[in-house]
Amino acid sequence: NAGVTQTPKFRVLKTGQSMTLLCAQDMNHEYMYWYRQDPGMGLRLIHYSVGEGTTAKGEVPDGYNVSRLKKQNFLLGLESAAPSQTSVYFCASSRDRGKTDTEAFFGQGTRLTVV
Amino acid sequence: GESVGLHLPTLSVQEGDNSIINCAYSNSASDYFIWYKQESGKGPQFIIDIRSNMDKRQGQRVTVLLNKTVKHLSLQIAATQPGDSAVYFCAENIKEYGNKLVFGAGTILRVKS
Numbered sequence: 001n002a003g004v005t006q007t008p009k010f011r012v013l014k015t016g017q018s019m020t021l022l023c024a025q026d027m028n029h030e031y032m033y034w035y036r037q038d039p040g041m042g043l044r045l046i047h048y049s050v051g052e053g054t055t056a057k058g059e060v061p062d063g064y065n066v067s068r069l070k071k072q073n074f075l076l077g078l079e080s081a082a083p084s085q086t087s088v089y090f091c092a093s094s095r096d097r098g099k100t101d102t103e104a105f106f107g108q109g110t111r112l113t114v115v
Numbered sequence: 116g117e118s119v120g121l122h123l124p125t126l127s128v129q130e131g132d133n134s135i136i137n138c139a140y141s142n143s144a145s146d147y148f149i150w151y152k153q154e155s156g157k158g159p160q161f162i163i164d165i166r167s168n169m170d171k172r173q174g175q176r177v178t179v180l181l182n183k184t185v186k187h188l189s190l191q192i193a194a195t196q197p198g199d200s201a202v203y204f205c206a207e208n209i210k211e212y213g214n215k216l217v218f219g220a221g222t223i224l225r226v227k228s
Contacts, residue, residue, distance in 0.1 A: 004158075033216060040123055042204055043159070043218040050213030058215065090158050094216070103149050104206075104216055106158030 002026055006091050006107035013081040013114045021076040021110050023091030031094045032074035033058075033104060034066060036087040043090060049074055081114045088112070123202065125223040134192040134226075138205035138219045143186060147208035150179060150190045153221075154201045162190070162203075192224075200226045 007022040023032065030051050035043040035058075045058030049068040063085060065077045074093075078085060088111050092104040128134045140148065146167040151159035165172045165179045165188075172179050178191040188205050205219045 031214065031216075035218070042123075042221040045215065045217055048213075048215060054213075056213070056215070059217065092158075092216070103151075103161035103164055106160070109156075109158050 004091055004093055004105050004107040006089075006110050008110060009108065010111045011113070013078075013112065015082060015114060017081050018077070018079050019081065019112075020078075021089055021091075021112075023074045023076070023093075023107060025072055025074075025091075025093040025105070027093060027095075027105065028071070029093035029095050029105075030071075031104070032068065033092040033094075034064070034074065034076045035090045035092065036060065036085075037090060037109075038087050046076065046089075081112075083114045086112060086114045123221045123223050125225060127225045127227060128195050130195060130197060130226055130228050132195055134190075134195045134199070134224060136190045136192075136203050136222045136224065138188040138190075138222075140186050140188060140205065140207040140219065141217070142207060142209045143183070145207035145209050147214075148179070148181060148188055149206045149208075149216075150177075150188075151204045151206060151218075152199075152201045153204065159204060195224075195226050197226045197228055200224055 004025045033048040034046040044060045047066040052071040055066045067075045088109045091107040094104040149164040150162040153159045163174045176193045180189045202221045204221045209215045
């Protein structure tokens with residue numbers, strides 16, 4: 001049981017380049033989240049999804065897009081990377097809270113540097 | 116502690132002492148709260164959770180207290196150990212288009228041996 005897996009673990013981009021971060025979970029969770037964490041700060045929610053085919057904006061959605069075509073995958077896209085998007089990105093997933101309270105499980109993080 | 120600018124507050128405790136980490140949450144409609152521990156270079160890990168219809172919940176060496184009147188959450192760690200050194204985050208579940216998990220700023224816990 002791998003839990004939540006993020007790909008890649010590290011990436012360096014040039015300003016203006018695009019990329020996609022992949023998050024995969026094998027726990028059949030309904031909810032998935034993308035966060036960014038900057039040095040000395042907490043996690044800020046970028047986008048989240050409450051089920052396959054759904055997405056919603058979080059606290060800091062600008063400059064990012066997401067897709068949830070399959071229940072187990074949640075993709076985070078940067079269309080035109082900016083230095084301000086240099087951060088560590090975490091993906092998380094959790095069960096449907098309508099059934100039972102449950103914590104979110106996190107991936108190991110993706111360290112992205114935009115130069 | 117209260118967050119100051121971009122720097123996380125730091126709590127330093129002596130090994131064996133009890134630690135109390137505080138968190139203020141934002142939304143009075145939040146119905147579920149979680150404490151996470153994050154060690155350097157790793158993702159957050161679940162510690163303990165509490166629903167809004169409770170005011171206290173105990174785990175192994177940890178206790179979470181919830182005061183809905185002032186929207187305050189605390190994490191108490193008994194007999195703090197060096198392995199408890201980490202950044203601690205509280206998170207609230209906000210009912211907005213489904214459930215949205217939002218994190219507080221975090222507190223650094225340093226345990227002195």
